[in-house]
Amino acid sequence: MTPSSVLTLHYSLFTVFHMSELSELYQQVILDHNKKPRNFRKLETANHSAEGFNPLCGDQLTVYLNLEDGAVKEISFEGSGCAISKAAASMMTQAVKGKSKQEAEQLFKEFHGMVTGELDEETTSNGLGNLKIFSGVREFPVRVKCASLPWHTMHAALNNQEIVSTE
Ligand code: ZN
Numbered sequence: 001m002t003p004s005s006v007l008t009l010h011y012s013l014f015t016v017f018h019m020s021e022l023s024e025l026y027q028q029v030i031l032d033h034n035k036k037p038r039n040f041r042k043l044e045t046a047n048h049s050a051e052g053f054n055p056l057c058g059d060q061l062t063v064y065l066n067l068e069d070g071a072v073k074e075i076s077f078e079g080s081g082c083a084i085s086k087a088a089a090s091m092m093t094q095a096v097k098g099k100s101k102q103e104a105e106q107l108f109k110e111f112h113g114m115v116t117g118e119l120d121e122e123t124t125s126n127g128l129g130n131l132k133i134f135s136g137v138r139e140f141p142v143r144v145k146c147a148s149l150p151w152h153t154m155h156a157a158l159n160n161q162e163i164v165s166t167e
Pocket of ligand 1: 054057058059081082083084085145146
């Protein structure tokens with residue numbers, strides 16, 4: 001990564017979160033996943049896939065998954081977008097891999113509820129775990145779409161919808 005792209009990344013994160021709104025640790029996790037996204041590749045064995053677009057920010061990705069016996073055996077993504085969308089996609093693939101379709105759909109509901117403010121992740125039992133670092137985006141409506149796009153796209157892939165848009 002060139003020094004100027006590091007600067008741009010820090011600048012874009014700074015405009016999303018003020019230091020008091022997202023701890024430095026959480027920023028580090030998001031920066032790390034943006035820089036080294038997990039499961040970032042085309043999945044040759046995929047039997048489901050979907051494309052997602054967020055025209056407001058320019059995020060776009062394809063989610064590939066291999067669903068076998070009702071479970072997500074493998075999942076990956078490709079695409080480009082802001083740090084939030086890329087980190088959210090990376091962490092989504094880690095969270096969903098190995099889960100049953102129902103568990104993946106439940107996690108989608110919980111994540112969506114958290115970032116839209118419909119679910120209080122601190123008082124309602126949920127399986128979000130480290131995905132809670134994205135709770136801060138609910139203060140920023142534009143960023144809610146960045147964080148939820150990978151989840152909408154995963155949901156679409158599970159349900160054989162091919163293209164989703166947040167608009
Ligand atoms: Zn974005």
